[in-house]
Amino acid sequence: EITLTQSPATLSLSPGERATLSCRASQSIINYLAWYQQKPGQAPRLLFYDASNRATGVPARFSASGSGSDFTLTISSLEPEDFAVYFCQQRTSWPPWTFGQGTKVEIK
Amino acid sequence: EVQLVESGGGLVQPGGSLRLSCAASGFSVSNNYMSWVRQAPGKGLEWVSVIYSDGRTYYADSVKGRFTISRDNSRNTLYLQMNSLRTEDTAVYYCARDRLYGSGTQASDYWGQGTLLTVSS
Numbered sequence: 192e193i194t195l196t197q198s199p200a201t202l203s204l205s206p207g208e209r210a211t212l213s214c215r216a217s218q219s220i221i222n223y224l225a226w227y228q229q230k231p232g233q234a235p236r237l238l239f240y241d242a243s244n245r246a247t248g249v250p251a252r253f254s255a256s257g258s259g260s261d262f263t264l265t266i267s268s269l270e271p272e273d274f275a276v277y278f279c280q281q282r283t284s285w286p287p288w289t290f291g292q293g294t295k296v297e298i299k
Numbered sequence: 300e301v302q303l304v305e306s307g308g309g310l311v312q313p314g315g316s317l318r319l320s321c322a323a324s325g326f327s328v329s330n331n332y333m334s335w336v337r338q339a340p341g342k343g344l345e346w347v348s349v350i351y352s353d354g355r356t357y358y359a360d361s362v363k364g365r366f367t368i369s370r371d372n373s374r375n376t377l378y379l380q381m382n383s384l385r386t387e388d389t390a391v392y393y394c395a396r397d398r399l400y401g402s403g404t405q406a407s408d409y410w411g412q413g414t415l416l417t418v419s420s
Contacts, residue, residue, distance in 0.1 A: 192360070225406040227344075234393055234413055235336075235344065240406035247408075278344050282404050286357035288334075290344040 193217055193281050197291035203299040210266040212294045214279035219259045223282045226255055226264050229293075230275045239264070240282075266296075274298050301325035301409045303394050308414030315384050315418070321377040321394030321411055329372040332397035332405055335379050337390035338413075345390070348379065349397065362388075384418045391415050 194217040204210055214224065222242035227235040237246040239255040242262055252267045266273055279291040307319040319335075335347040348358045348368040356368050367380040377394050392414055395407035 222402075223404050227407075229344075234410035235407070236410075237406055237408045240398075240400055241402050241404055244400070246406070280344075280346070280406075282406060286346070286349055287359050288346045288349070290336075290346060293343045 192287055193220060193283065193289055195279055195281055195289055195291035197277075197279060197294045199294060200292070201295045201297060203297050204269055205299045206269050206271055208269050210264075210269055210273070210296055212264040212277055212296075214257075214262040214264070214291050216260040216262075216281060220281045220283050222258045223284075224257070224262050225280045225282055227278045227280065228273075228275050229278065235278065238277075269296070271298075301396065303396065303409055303411035305392065305394055305411040305414040308392065308416045310417045310419065311384050312420050313384060313386055313418055316380070316382045317384065317416065319379040319381070319392055319394075319414060319416070321379075323375045323377065323396070326396065327372075328370050328375050328377050328396075332399065333368075333370065333377045334395045334397050334407055335368060335377075336393045336395055336407070336410075337388075338393070339387075339390045342390075347392070350377070381416070384416075386418050389416060389418045 198213045224242045226239040229235045276293045302324045304322045334349045350368045365383045369378045394411045396409040397405040398408040
């Protein structure tokens with residue numbers, strides 16, 4: 192089973208600052224990675240698929256990159272609504288499709 | 300408009316059974332991959348199961364042999380039959396549509412609001 196490790200666990204930043212989140216896979220997953228945002232009491236929301244393809248309606252301040260086993264989600268300038276928990280998920284050919292443990296972006 | 304509405308959660312004793320439902324609208328469950336994902340209180344997301352459009356099913360090791368995913372095409376509804384429930388199955392259970400992208404991979408692009416299962420004596 193592929194393990195995803197997200198870092199840091201918590202990121203304390205102020206609005207307007209840049210956020211950089213990491214997701215590392217235990218083996219190469221090529222680019223089969225998705226990113227989700229989850230706010231308290233809400234279902235997750237898809238942000239990116241295939242490592243860097245932005246989902247419908249995702250603002251341009253969000254970007255994602257990576258391949259192989261190292262992936263990054265970047266928020267160029269944090270808006271108040273961006274403070275949330277972010278999860279990565281590997282979507283290789285065969286399940287199980289594991290999630291990372293999440294990174295919480297909180298207001299400093 | 301795509302919508303997913305879960306139901307069927309509740310309080311169950313350890314060893315008990317329960318069936319969750321996920322009513323879909325705006326698309327056909329039979330033509331899509333459909334997943335169940337759960338989230339224990341205060342914890343992260345855990346992928347549970349998927350049913351492919353061709354009917355193949357897959358499960359996380361933690362639920363294999365106890366949970367069964369299925370669908371009713373006439374009702375456009377996804378199900379999760381859960382047997383031999385354990386306290387560690389306590390979680391909010393989400394159903395999600397897995398959209399197939401041109402690359403051949405998928406991602407969960409629509410999610411329900413979730414239904415809470417509590418397993419406790």
